[in-house]
Amino acid sequence: MSGGSCPDCGGSGEDRTLPGYVLRCGRCSGRGVDHLLGNAPAAPAEPPPVWEDRCWSDPRLAGISCRICLDQRYVANVRGGVLATLPCPACTPGD
Secondary structure, three states, rough: OEEOOOOOOOOOOOOOEEEEOOOOOOOOOOOOOOOOOOOOOOOOOOOOOOHHHHHHHHHOOOOOOOOOOOOOEEEEEEEEEEEEEEEEOOOOOOO
């Protein structure tokens, strides 16, 4: 049994957004249905916190002491279209 018709391709299974090309629909993978009953898409899992990412176990990154500024002592922030460079709050002594 199948679910409802795919809202992106209208059930055709084709993506015709690029002129001259017929691609497989990205939402339904060319099946023409949004999802199969019993195989409803699950909610995406929460990603792990950045500081627990496995890249930090790489020996080439083991020498970096500050994971916020990557030992550059400065961080950049964009507010209102203006780029501000500030001292790193983690490795720069406070006032």
